[in-house]
Amino acid sequence: MATEGKGALISVIGDEDTVTGFLLAGVGEVDVRRRTNYLVVGDKTTTKQIEEAFKEMTSREDVAVVLISQFAADSIRYLVNEYDKPIPAVLEIPSKDRPYDATKDSVLQRVHHLMGAEDAAATTTATGAR
Amino acid sequence: MGADKAREESDLVRVLELTEEAVRLKLALGDTIREGTFAFSRQRYARGPHAVSETQYDLNTMRATTKISATPRSIDGPSGVSAPRSTSYTFNVVETPFEPEPEPEPEPKPAARSGKADDDGLRRRPKVKTNTEKFLERMEALGLRDQLAEVPREADRDDGKDDDASPPPIDIDAIRRKLGPRKPIHWFGGLPSPEMRSAEAAFTRCVQLCARVAEVESELRALTARARVDAVQLHEVGDPS
Numbered sequence: 483m484a485t486e487g488k489g490a491l492i493s494v495i496g497d498e499d500t501v502t503g504f505l506l507a508g509v510g511e512v513d514v515r516r517r518t519n520y521l522v523v524g525d526k527t528t529t530k531q532i533e534e535a536f537k538e539m540t541s542r543e544d545v546a547v548v549l550i551s552q553f554a555a556d557s558i559r560y561l562v563n564e565y566d567k568p569i570p571a572v573l574e575i576p577s578k579d580r581p582y583d584a585t586k587d588s589v590l591q592r593v594h595h596l597m598g599a600e601d602a603a604a605t606t607t608a609t610g611a612r
Numbered sequence: 613m614g615a616d617k618a619r620e621e622s623d624l625v626r627v628l629e630l631t632e633e634a635v636r637l638k639l640a641l642g643d644t645i646r647e648g649t650f651a652f653s654r655q656r657y658a659r660g661p662h663a664v665s666e667t668q669y670d671l672n673t674m675r676a677t678t679k680i681s682a683t684p685r686s687i688d689g690p691s692g693v694s695a696p697r698s699t700s701y702t703f704n705v706v707e708t709p710f711e712p713e714p715e716p717e718p719e720p721k722p723a724a725r726s727g728k729a730d731d732d733g734l735r736r737r738p739k740v741k742t743n744t745e746k747f748l749e750r751m752e753a754l755g756l757r758d759q760l761a762e763v764p765r766e767a768d769r770d771d772g773k774d775d776d777a778s779p780p781p782i783d784i785d786a787i788r789r790k791l792g793p794r795k796p797i798h799w800f801g802g803l804p805s806p807e808m809r810s811a812e813a814a815f816t817r818c819v820q821l822c823a824r825v826a827e828v829e830s831e832l833r834a835l836t837a838r839a840r841v842d843a844v845q846l847h848e849v850g851d852p853s
Binding site: 488489490491492498499500501502503504505506507508509510511512516518519522546547549566568569571573574575576577578581582584587589590592593596 | 627631634635638639641642645646648649652664665666669671672674675676677678679680681682699700701703705706707708795796797808811812814815816818819822823825826829830832833834836839840843
């Protein structure tokens with residue numbers, strides 16, 4: 483698998499400063515088909531473009547982690563919430579002007595729902611035992 | 613039944629610990645990202661608003677030198693407790709050095725057409741037609757050779773040079789490929805400023821934090837998936853029908 487051994491790519495979807503910063507750290511890649519592993523989300527970026535970039539990056543075999551700023555994830559929340567593959571891992575990251583909101587994080591939401599489901603199951607069992 | 617209950621409780625405790633760690637790591641990630649973007653702001657203040665922008669990315673030679681490797685590992689329950697196996701991943705940052713692209717193999721040159729036998733083993737430069745010869749050939753092909761008033765005098769140019777020779781165009785992309793990719797910090801200027809170095813260091817720490825967050829969330833996903841299966845089974849057992 484491309485994700486083991488030599489390593490796989492880290493994709494980034496975020497604002498200009500976030501993407502520039504991660505590119506500065508050396509994660510940027512442009513392949514021979516001029517396909518990039520990042521998307522700069524600006525004022526003119528449409529939801530459809532973010533959606534297509536997210537779908538493309540999560541289907542690539544040479545990508546292990548997809549970093550997406552939380553404000554971009556909010557615009558395609560339905561896609562992020564229903565994504566459940568372990569690889570590539572999708573991480574919601576904060577941006578410079580929008581602090582991290584744990585209540586919107588898809589992974590933590592899943593944990594929260596699970597806690598609620600476990601409580602309901604325990605209540606059902608206790609009621610049935612009487 | 614008791615063993616399953618113990619496993620579920622340990623899983624629940626582990627989920628709570630991982631949730632707390634995930635939130636802590638993401639808050640730290642947010643602080644580090646903010647530190648890096650402040651460095652960009654200082655750079656823009658010193659060098660102008662376009663000192664750091666998307667237009668400076670080097671799309672010709674951009675190659676990832678920082679990658680991440682994902683190694684699968686299984687999550688087992690406490691010793692002595694049977695548990696369904698769940699798979700999470702360990703993420704490690706891998707630094708790969710620059711690898712310049714291999715130069716394309718040169719095309720084989722055509723054999724010399726000297727018109728003489730190469731018995732002496734010497735390679736001769738192919739005879740290049742002069743403009744006059746080319747013109748005469750063209751006239752002959754069109755059937756107009758006889759209409760020429762006089763045959764143009766052939767210039768004594770046997771040095772292989774063409775009258776219309778012009779210097780070959782400079783292929784900047786080929787030169788850049790030969791030199792190899794530059795470090796991203798050099799996209800923004802030949803001599804990186806302290807602000808850019810500070811931003812580079814901050815975002816390098818961000819990549820390490822992202823690897824740690826990915827590992828924690830991977831284990832969280834595996835545990836929640838396993839707990840979901842247990843909850844469904846518990847619900848089916850408790851169902852009177």
